[in-house]
Amino acid sequence: MDEELNSVEENINGLEAFATLERxxxxxxxxxxxxxxxxxxxxxxxxxxxxFTCIAQIRMDLEQFLFYAMAPVKTPEERRxxxxxFITRANYGLRIGNFEMDYSDGEVRYKSSLxxxxxxxxxxxxxxxxYPAVRTLDRYLGGLLKVIYGEGDPVMLIAEIExxxxxx
Numbered sequence: 001m002d003e004e005l006n007s008v009e010e011n012i013n014g015l016e017a018f019a020t021l022e023r024x025x026x027x028x029x030x031x032x033x034x035x036x037x038x039x040x041x042x043x044x045x046x047x048x049x050x051x052f053t054c055i056a057q058i059r060m061d062l063e064q065f066l067f068y069a070m071a072p073v074k075t076p077e078e079r080r081x082x083x084x085x086f087i088t089r090a091n092y093g094l095r096i097g098n099f100e101m102d103y104s105d106g107e108v109r110y111k112s113s114l115x116x117x118x119x120x121x122x123x124x125x126x127x128x129x130x131y132p133a134v135r136t137l138d139r140y141l142g143g144l145l146k147v148i149y150g151e152g153d154p155v156m157l158i159a160e161i162e163x164x165x166x167x168x
Contacts, residue, residue: 047138
């Protein structure tokens, strides 16, 4: 970890981006908690369909902002194929961000990111990455949980969420 801290000392743009992220999260009422010795904040979000953890990270070496909204439960191994189908169907047509699942432990999250290399990371850019992520996870969360618990078919649940005609 010390290597990361030493390598970013010269990255003024990354440090300014992290300071901007901190100001935005505090001013916007997120109550961020910094992870020790990392350029990462953790916070919670309560939506209309559930509560979940969010991670906001500045990658100093790449000058990137990554935001993750994490599903509140991990997918059991026997349900991972169904969840993969659900999130693949959900991802189709999304304009900002995407769902991803770690097949090794079943973690599902929604990711939104920005590359700010040679540019300033502004509060508007941060807002425009964070809010689509939390709103999208919240929108799909009920269906996702049904698939995780084996209580619904991915095709039908996506059709209900997106208010589309069901596929045959």
